[in-house]
Amino acid sequence: MVELKEEALTQIYSALADPTRRAILLRLQHQEARVTELAAPFAMSLNAVSKHVRVLEGAGLVRREVRGREHFLALEPAPLEAASAWLETYRQFWSQRLDRLETFLRDKRAEKKSPRRK
Amino acid sequence: MVELKEEALTQIYSALADPTRRAILLRLQHQEARVTELAAPFAMSLNAVSKHVRVLEGAGLVRREVRGREHFLALEPAPLEAASAWLETYRQFWSQRLDRLETFLRDKRAEKKSPRRK
DNA sequence: TCATTATTCAACCATATGGTTGAATTAAAA
DNA sequence: TTTTAATTCAACCATATGGTTGAATAATGA
Numbered sequence: 001m002v003e004l005k006e007e008a009l010t011q012i013y014s015a016l017a018d019p020t021r022r023a024i025l026l027r028l029q030h031q032e033a034r035v036t037e038l039a040a041p042f043a044m045s046l047n048a049v050s051k052h053v054r055v056l057e058g059a060g061l062v063r064r065e066v067r068g069r070e071h072f073l074a075l076e077p078a079p080l081e082a083a084s085a086w087l088e089t090y091r092q093f094w095s096q097r098l099d100r101l102e103t104f105l106r107d108k109r110a111e112k113k114s115p116r117r118k
Numbered sequence: 119m120v121e122l123k124e125e126a127l128t129q130i131y132s133a134l135a136d137p138t139r140r141a142i143l144l145r146l147q148h149q150e151a152r153v154t155e156l157a158a159p160f161a162m163s164l165n166a167v168s169k170h171v172r173v174l175e176g177a178g179l180v181r182r183e184v185r186g187r188e189h190f191l192a193l194e195p196a197p198l199e200a201a202s203a204w205l206e207t208y209r210q211f212w213s214q215r216l217d218r219l220e221t222f223l224r225d226k227r228a229e230k231k232s233p234r235r236k
Numbered sequence: 237t238c239a240t241t242a243t244t245c246a247a248c249c250a251t252a253t254g255g256t257t258g259a260a261t262t263a264a265a266a
Numbered sequence: 267t268t269t270t271a272a273t274t275c276a277a278c279c280a281t282a283t284g285g286t287t288g289a290a291t292a293a294t295g296a
Contacts, residue, residue: 013135018284022124035242035243036241045285046243048286050243052284066243068292069292070293132253136253138254154273162256163257165256168274169255187262187263
């Protein structure tokens with residue numbers, strides 16, 4: 001099972017918290033790309049995108065391969081799955097909630113049969 | 119299907135990006151709690167925790183119910199599922215990647231049988 | 237060799253974030 | 267009614283973040 005240190009989770013979620021970075025990740029889903037290519041669609045400087053890429057890299061979400069003067073970025077999906085797994089734990093909440101509801105209703109029925117005084 | 123506006127995703131992931139807030143969410147998984155109760159385990163002021171709670175509330179991850187002077191916080195799991203769903207899209211990446219690899223290998227085999235000149 | 241291209245580095249700036257303390261508000265308890 | 271308790275509001279502070287511009291570095295192409 002995938003487990004991440006708090007530190008890593010913080011980095012990953014911080015990385016995902018920016019719309020530009022999410023867009024970059026979506027872009028990389030199709031194909032790897034160079035920094036300049038990644039920057040093209042955005043109304044911001046190449047430098048800004050370069051920084052975003054570094055954040056994604058720092059979070060381990062993206063891998064960089066330098067070929068000559070070009071840097072190719074590719075998605076690194078493993079940590080995203082880990083982050084996703086963390087979120088998944090919340091799904092348990094629903095079943096727990098339903099369990100509690102059921103218990104509540106059962107107690108309620110029992111109470112009706114042999115009521116304790118208020 | 120759960121779909122979220124960019125804005126909402128930003129709020130959710132920003133909320134998740136802080137370890138204190140993640141701890142609060144985990145705590146609320148067991149049971150609802152008041153602000154003071156939530157604050158107890160942390161080495162920071164009640165005010166700080168109060169702020170964190172407000173962030174979680176703003177992201178829609180937590181619901182507040184005021185009873186008298188006490189504020190009870192409870193998990194609101196729906197948006198977490200949505201955020202999780204967003205992450206899930208990345209799983210597609212693996213299959214795509216494998217598809218491409220397969221295509222590559224198939225082309226390679228075909229190329230061997232009837233090579234095009236370089 | 238020289239100009240161009242791809243990228244990062246460095247300094248800077250405005251705003252956001254995560255924390256503090258102290259006062260205000262409101263409800264409960266004595 | 268007076269005190270105590272649960273919470274937020276407001277002001278403040280240090281640091282982080284997301285952006286800018288300009289210069290540096292290094293590889294490619296002419």
